[in-house]
Structures are given as structure tokens and as C-alpha cells.
Amino acid sequence: MAKKLFDRRAVLEQAMNLFWQAGYGACSIQQLSRATGLQAGSLYHEFGSKEMLFREAIECYALVSQQRIEETLSSADNVVEGIARLLNLVISQTKAGEYCSCFLIKTQLELSSLDPELSALATEKLQLNEAAYRKGLEQAFPPEEASLMAKQVMMAVFAIRVYGYQSNSQDVMFETVRSMIPWLPDNFGKAQSS
Amino acid sequence: MAKKLFDRRAVLEQAMNLFWQAGYGACSIQQLSRATGLQAGSLYHEFGSKEMLFREAIECYALVSQQRIEETLSSADNVVEGIARLLNLVISQTKAGEYCSCFLIKTQLELSSLDPELSALATEKLQLNEAAYRKGLEQAFPPEEASLMAKQVMMAVFAIRVYGYQSNSQDVMFETVRSMIPWLPDNFGKAQSS
DNA sequence: AAAGTTTTTGAATGTCCGCTCAAAATATCA
DNA sequence: TGATATTTTGAGCGGACATTCAAAAACTTT
Numbered sequence: 001m002a003k004k005l006f007d008r009r010a011v012l013e014q015a016m017n018l019f020w021q022a023g024y025g026a027c028s029i030q031q032l033s034r035a036t037g038l039q040a041g042s043l044y045h046e047f048g049s050k051e052m053l054f055r056e057a058i059e060c061y062a063l064v065s066q067q068r069i070e071e072t073l074s075s076a077d078n079v080v081e082g083i084a085r086l087l088n089l090v091i092s093q094t095k096a097g098e099y100c101s102c103f104l105i106k107t108q109l110e111l112s113s114l115d116p117e118l119s120a121l122a123t124e125k126l127q128l129n130e131a132a133y134r135k136g137l138e139q140a141f142p143p144e145e146a147s148l149m150a151k152q153v154m155m156a157v158f159a160i161r162v163y164g165y166q167s168n169s170q171d172v173m174f175e176t177v178r179s180m181i182p183w184l185p186d187n188f189g190k191a192q193s194s
Numbered sequence: 195m196a197k198k199l200f201d202r203r204a205v206l207e208q209a210m211n212l213f214w215q216a217g218y219g220a221c222s223i224q225q226l227s228r229a230t231g232l233q234a235g236s237l238y239h240e241f242g243s244k245e246m247l248f249r250e251a252i253e254c255y256a257l258v259s260q261q262r263i264e265e266t267l268s269s270a271d272n273v274v275e276g277i278a279r280l281l282n283l284v285i286s287q288t289k290a291g292e293y294c295s296c297f298l299i300k301t302q303l304e305l306s307s308l309d310p311e312l313s314a315l316a317t318e319k320l321q322l323n324e325a326a327y328r329k330g331l332e333q334a335f336p337p338e339e340a341s342l343m344a345k346q347v348m349m350a351v352f353a354i355r356v357y358g359y360q361s362n363s364q365d366v367m368f369e370t371v372r373s374m375i376p377w378l379p380d381n382f383g384k385a386q387s388s
Numbered sequence: 389a390a391a392g393t394t395t396t397t398g399a400a401t402g403t404c405c406g407c408t409c410a411a412a413a414t415a416t417c418a
Numbered sequence: 419t420g421a422t423a424t425t426t427t428g429a430g431c432g433g434a435c436a437t438t439c440a441a442a443a444a445c446t447t448t
Contacts, residue, residue, distance in 0.1 A: 003415060004425070021307045025219045029406060040407075042426055050406065101303055108359050109300050113215045113292070123359050130360075151370045154360075155353035162352035163345075165302050165317050166324075176345045180374040197445060198395070223436060233397055234437080240395095244436065 008046070011036045016057035020103040023110050024054055024118070055121065061103045062125035066132060073136035082136065083153055084188045087181075090157055091173050091189075094164035102161045130154045152181050202240070205230045210251035214297040217304050218248055218312070249315065255297045256319035260326060267330035276330065277347055278382045281375075284351055285367050285383075288358035295355045324348045346375050 014036045019027050029050060033040050047053040069086060076082030093099070100106070107122040133153050137146035156177050163173060174189025208230045213221050223244060227234050241247040263280060270276030287293070294300070301316035327347050331340035350371050357367060368383025 005414085023219070023304055023308075025217070026304075026308050028404075030404085039427055041409080041428070044407065045425070098307070100306060105356055106303050108356070109295055109303055110217055110220075112294060112359065114217075114220050119359070126360060148369065148373065151357075151366060152374055155350075155357055155370055155374065158356035159349035159353040162299055162302070162356065163349055165306065165313070166320060166348075172345060175342065176349055179342065180346055180349065182376070199444080222434075224434085235398070235439080236396055238437070 004046075006036075006038060006042075011038060011046075012053075012056055012060055015053055016060050016103070019054055019057045020061065020106070021098065021100050023106060025110065025114070051115075051118070054118065058103070058107065058118075058121055058125065062128065065104075065125075066128055069129060069132045069136075073132070079136045079140045080183065080185060083133070084185050087153070087156060087160070087177060087184070088189070090160050091170050091177070094160065094173065095168060095170060099164055101164060102157075105158065105161055126154070149183070156181055198240075200230075200232060200236075205232060205240075206247075206250055206254055209247055210254050210297070213248055213251045214255065214300070215292065215294050217300060219304065219308070245309075245312070248312065252297070252301065252312075252315055252319065256322065259298075259319075260322055263323060263326040263330075267326070273330045273334045274377065274379060277327065278379050281347070281350060281354070281371060281378070282383070284354050285364050285371070288354065288367065289362060289364060293358055295358060296351075299352065299355055320348070343377070350375055 015032050018032060018035045022031070029040050029043065032043060032050075032053070036043065038046070043053065047056065072086050073079055073082040076085060104122040104126050108119050108126070111119040111122075130150050130153075134146050134150035137149050140146075141149065159180075160173055160177065167173065171189070178184055178188050209226050212226060212229045216225070221244075223234050223237065226237060226244075226247070230237065232240070237247065241250065266280050267273055267276040270279060298316040298320050302313050302320070305313040305316075324344050324347075328340050328344035331343050334340075335343065353374075354367055354371065361367065365383070372378055372382050
């Protein structure tokens with residue numbers, strides 16, 4: 001049996017980046033072919049359809065975010081420090097040259113009317129993120145409080161992901177987030193980044 | 195000279211609703227034709243191109259939001275009450291059957307790569323919203339504080355507009371927003387709606 | 389009612405879309 | 419090396435897209 005000549009994971013990541021940047025609808029098979037180095041036929045042979053490729057791209061993106069949250073929270077001195085570090089990261093990504101928000105949020109908004117099922121997939125993945133925050137927080141706070149705090153974090157992330165298009169000044173966002181989530185450490189936005 | 199047979203404003207609003215729901219890319223001229231009752235040729239005769247129609251739709255949406263903010267803030271007992279009322283509205287819209295977030299936010303995210311100019315137009319309009327909040331707040335707070343508070347409001351609105359896809363329970367959002375913006379009135383989310 | 393002007397129509401145009409498939413290339417196995 | 423299995427190719431398919439434009443309709447003015 002002939003072996004595949006490409007690295008499936010690398011191809012998937014290229015496709016993911018393109019979908020993330022351009023959106024599902026605006027991303028043509030030809031563009032995907034160019035970006036991945038695979039011909040159209042090969043893409044279909046490997047992934048089945050544009051939609052199935054997109055689903056895998058979403059899964060890939062969601063897995064990475066989920067792991068980043070879990071690892072950061074468990075490796076930090078305490079949960080609150082970990083969350084501060086994560087928010088720090090989200091804010092710092094805002095100043096990237098080709099800023100393109102969050103793949104899951106973009107998908108949710110783009111496809112809510114056109115393809116509710118795909119939109120719902122993105123929603124599910126975001127809920128997993130929230131659950132990861134909550135789980136971490138429950139190790140230091142009572143369940144009720146942890147749940148509220150997790151929602152605060154999610155909403156702060158959403159706010160940053162959208163506000164990132166408005167302002168190129170991170171300082172403003174640090175200050176705003178700090179005042180919106182009063183339980184962040186005192187040094188939030190003032191010390192190291194990442 | 196023959197008179198036009200349609201109500202330009204009504205046509206524009208129908209087009210705006212379709213663009214708002216489906217997005218720029220996913221909205222075909224044929225759909226717009228069906229929704230507005232005008233044939234493709236008439237749409238081009240009147241608006242020039244799909245993009246120009248879209249620009250007018252954005253202007254229309256932005257004008258309405260701007261006016262709602264200004265009127266609500268100036269007619270309320272005090273600015274903080276007015277802002278509470280506006281946040282109340284944004285949260286309550288979340289439970290609408292065909293929830294579709296905010297036209298400006300969706301445009302910003304959809305077109306940031308594909309058509310930066312249109313995306314920037316949406317960004318400008320959102321900045322006008324923030325300016326309206328700030329202007330209102332400056333009547334009761336020092337400029338520095340008013341500016342921070344306006345940013346808090348914007349970020350809360352962004353958060354709600356995105357979180358609206360996650361949860362069908364408004365209570366959660368009321369509580370979260372209240373804890374994120376501590377200066378809201380005590381009855382926020384507990385008294386009347388609208 | 390006739391002439392003049394603008395609006396409205398909707399078929400036609402060329403482009404790009406997602407997707408298919410027979411043929412060619414390539415790898416593995418006997 | 420030859421037989422077999424899998425992957426890769428890329429031209430080609432029908433359809434949907436934004437846009438155009440000559441002709442028809444509708445309205446205003448004379």
C-alpha cells in the first residue's frame with residue numbers, strides 16, 4: 001500500500017489558519033489547496049469535504065486552547081495567577097500584525113444563520129473552555145463562586161477578542177479588565193507578559 | 195421624470211436585516227432581491243453595487259444604535275441608570291429567536307482579512323458608540339474615570355453579544371455583568387426590563 | 389395624448405465555486 | 419521485477435455568483 005506523502009497534522013494546521021483568518025465561506029478549496037500544498041482531489045480524498053475539513057480544523061483549534069488552559073492553570077502557583085497569565089496572553093495577542101480574534105468566536109458568529117450545526121460546534125468548544133476555567137477555580141473557591149468567576153473570565157476573553165480590533169493600546173485593556181475582574185492579582189498587566 | 199415605486203428606507207432596512215443575519219459574503223444579490231422586492235437591476239440602479247448597499251446598511255444600523263444610546267442617556271434620571279437600561283436591553287435581545295449578535299461586531303470579524311476597509315468602517319462606528327457613552331458619563335464623572343467606564347461598558351456589551359450564543363439564561367449574564375461593572379445600580383437585572 | 393425622461397425588468401455574461409473521477413504516479417509486497 | 423494497492427493529479431462538471439444592459443414599463447410634462 002502506497003504511503004501518504006504529506007504530514008496530515010501540518011496540512012490540517014495550514015487549513016486551520018486559513019479558515020481562522022478568512023472564515024468558512026470566504027475560504028475556497030483552491031486557496032486551501034495552495035496553502036496546504038495538496039491538490040483539490042487529495043484534500044477530498046483525505047478529508048471528505050470542505051465541511052469535514054473545517055470540522056477537523058475546529059477540533060484542532062479547540063484542543064490546543066483547551067490544553068493551554070489546563071496546563072497553565074495546573075502549572076501556576078495558584079489558579080488566580082494562572083488565569084492572570086492566560087488573560088495576559090489573550091491581550092498580548094491583540095497586537096499581532098494579522099490579528100484575527102478567536103477562531104471559535106468567528107465561527108459562531110459567521111455560521112449561526114447559515115449552518116447552525118457548525119456554529120453550535122464552536123459554541124460547545126467554548127463551553128469546554130469555560131468548564132476548564134471552572135474546574136480550576138473550584139480547587140480554590142466554592143462551586144458557586146467558581147462558576148461565576150469562570151463566566152467572568154469567559155466574558156473578559158470575549159470582550160478582549162472583540163475589542164482587539166478597536167484599540168492598539170494594550171494598556172487600556174489591562175486597566176479595563178483589571179477593573180472588571182477585581183480578584184485578579186495586583187500586578188496584573190504591570191509585570192511580565194505571557 | 196418617472197417616480198420611484200419603492201420606499202428607499204424600507205428597502206435599505208430589509209437589506210440591512212439580511213446582511214446582519216447572514217453576513218456580507220453569504221448574502222447573494224438574489225436573496226437581497228427577494229427580501230427587498232426589487233429586481234437585481236433595480237438594486238444596482240439605486241445603490242451602485244453590493245458593497246455600496248452594504249455600506250449604506252452599516253450606516254443605517256450605526257445611526258440607529260448611536261441615536262438609541264444618546265436618547266437613552268439623555269432621557270434617563272442619571273447616566274448610570276441610562277447605561278443600566280441599555281445593558282438591560284442588550285441582554286434581553288440575547289433571548290430573541292433568531293439571535294444574531296451585533297451587525298457591527300459581525301462585520302468587523304468577518305471582513306478583517308477579506309476587506310479591511312469595510313471592517314474598519316464597522317470599527318469606526320463602534321468607536322462612535324464608545325464616544326457617546328463617554329460623553330454621557332463625563333456629565334457626572336471626571337474625564338479619566340468616564341473614559342474608563344465607557345470602555346467597561348463597551349467591553350461588557352461585546353461580552354454579552356458573544357456570550358449570547360452560549361447561554362439561554364439571562365440571569366447568569368445579569369449577575370456576571372453586575373460583578374464586572376460594580377458601579378451599576380443595585381437593582382440592575384432585578385427590576386423592570388427594557 | 390404625445391413626447392420625453394426615469395425606472396424596472398430579467399435574461400445573458402463571464403467568473404469562480406465545491407466537488408468528482410478516470411488516469412497517472414508512487415509505494416509496498418510477492 | 420512484476421503484481422497489487424494506495425495516493426495524487428488536474429481537467430471537467432453543473433451550479434451559483436455579481437454585474438450588465440437593451441428593451442419594456444411607468445411616470446411627468448407639454
